Amino acid sequence: MTADERHLDQLARLVKETADEEIDxxxxxxxxxxxxxxxxxxxxxxxxxxxxxxxVRVCPECKEELLAIAQAESVDISxxxxxx
Amino acid sequence: MSGVEASxxxxxxxxxxxxxxxxxxxxxLRERICLGLQSSLGHRAEAGxxxxxxxxxxxxxxxxxxxxxxxxxARFTTWAMALAVRLSLTKLRRRSRKDVSLDASVAAxxxxxxxxxEAATHGARGxxxxxxxxxVAQALTERQRQVIVAELDGVPQVVLAEQLQVSxxxxxxxxxxxxxxxKAFLSDAGYDSDTVGELLDAR
Ligand SMILES: [Zn+2]
Numbered sequence: 117m118t119a120d121e122r123h124l125d126q127l128a129r130l131v132k133e134t135a136d137e138e139i140d141x142x143x144x145x146x147x148x149x150x151x152x153x154x155x156x157x158x159x160x161x162x163x164x165x166x167x168x169x170x171x172v173r174v175c176p177e178c179k180e181e182l183l184a185i186a187q188a189e190s191v192d193i194s195x196x197x198x199x200x
Numbered sequence: 201m202s203g204v205e206a207s208x209x210x211x212x213x214x215x216x217x218x219x220x221x222x223x224x225x226x227x228x229l230r231e232r233i234c235l236g237l238q239s240s241l242g243h244r245a246e247a248g249x250x251x252x253x254x255x256x257x258x259x260x261x262x263x264x265x266x267x268x269x270x271x272x273x274a275r276f277t278t279w280a281m282a283l284a285v286r287l288s289l290t291k292l293r294r295r296s297r298k299d300v301s302l303d304a305s306v307a308a309x310x311x312x313x314x315x316x317x318e319a320a321t322h323g324a325r326g327x328x329x330x331x332x333x334x335x336v337a338q339a340l341t342e343r344q345r346q347v348i349v350a351e352l353d354g355v356p357q358v359v360l361a362e363q364l365q366v367s368x369x370x371x372x373x374x375x376x377x378x379x380x381x382x383k384a385f386l387s388d389a390g391y392d393s394d395t396v397g398e399l400l401d402a403r
Contacts, residue, residue, distance in 0.1 A: 123309035123352050124329040125400065130351075131332070131386065132396045134379035140372045141357070149274035149282045174379065175372070177293070177357055184285045188236030189278050 133173040144171050144178045148185060156191045172200045204228040211276040218267060230260045232277060233284045240285065246292055255291065259284035293356035306353040310336045311345075325399045328391055335385035344378035347371060 117125065139147075151168050154161070161169075172179040179200060186193045193200075204224040209217070217225030234256035241247045263280045270279055310333060336345060343364075350360045361368040386396060 120309040121329065123306055124332055126352055127310065127336075127348065127382070128328065128332055128396055128400055131379050131382045132393050132400070134376070134383045136380065138376055140369050140376075142369060145282060145286055146269075146271075149279040150271070152278055153273075153275050174376075177289070181282070181285050181289055184240040184289065185278070185282050187240040188281045188285065190239075191278075 130174050133170065135170050137167075138174065139167045139171050141171075141175060141178055144168060144175070144181075148178075148182060152182075152186055152189060152191045152193070155193055155195065156189075169196070169199050209276075211272060214276040214280075215267065215270065218264060226260060229263065229280060230256050233259050233280060236281045237284060237288055241288060241292075244292070246296065247288070251291075252288070255288040256284065259287050262287055290358050293358055297354075297356055297359050307345075307349045310349060310352070325402065328386070328396065328399050331386060331389050331391065332382065335382045339381045339385045340378050344374055344381070347374045348378050351375060 147164050147168055151165050154165060168182075172182055182193075182200070185191075204217070204222075204227070209225070209228070214225065214229070218229065234253060237247075237252045237256055237259075238249075241252060242249075259280070262283050266283060270276065336348065340348065346364075347360065351357075357368045357371050361371045364371065383393070386392075391399075
C-alpha cells in the first residue's frame, strides 16, 4: 500500500465505524473502569459498554488508554478481539 | 513500605481513608498506581522510572480532586488507575509532539485528485477512495479538514486542541461531525458501511 492509500484506508475505516451518536473521550473515562470490571467478571455488555467499544474503534487514543488500564489492572481483554 | 496493603482495601475503605487523608492509605494508593503504570507504560522508551513516579504522585492528587465523581459500580482501584493512565498518557503525548506542523503528505493524500489513476489500478476500492477524497474536499469545512488531517497524521488530540485553542472535547466533536459528513457523502453515492467494509477487506 502506498502512503496515500494507507491514509485513505485509515480514514475509510474510521468513517465506516462512525455512529450518529458517540460518547466522547471524557465520557469514555467516566465508564471505562465499570466496563473493565464487567469484562473481568464475564458480565453481559450494557448499552454503555457497547458505546465504549464503538468509541475505541474511532478513537485510537482511548483505545491506547483502554489497553494500558487493562494491563495495569491485569484484566484479560482478549475476549474483545475483533470488537475493538 | 506502606502500612496498608492495597489489595486488602474495599472500595469503601479506600474512600474513607482518602477522605480522612490517612497517610497510609494515600501511600498505598500511590504505590498501587506506580506499580500499575510500571506494568502498563514501563516498557516505553519515553517513560522513565522517574517519570512514572512523578505521574503516580500527580495521579493521587487527581484522584483526590475527583473523589466525589467516583461511582460505586466500578472497583475503586480500576477507576483510580483509569485517571492515572489518562494523566500519564496525556503528558507523554504532549511531550512527543510539541507542535502541530502537519505532514503535507497526509493533506495531499486526502485532497489530491490526481489519485484517479489509482482508481483504475484498484477498481472499486480505488473508486471509493477517490470518492472519499472528493468528500474531504467538498463536504468538510476547513476546520474539519484540518482536524481529520491532523488525526491521520498522528497529532495527539491534546496538542491539536491547544494549537486550535479549543478543548479536546471540541476537537473530538469536530472530528465526529466530519466523519458523519463523510459517511453520508459515501452513503449518498451508494457506499454504505457494509459496502465500505467489503471493499476495505477485499485486497
Ligand atoms: Zn477517545
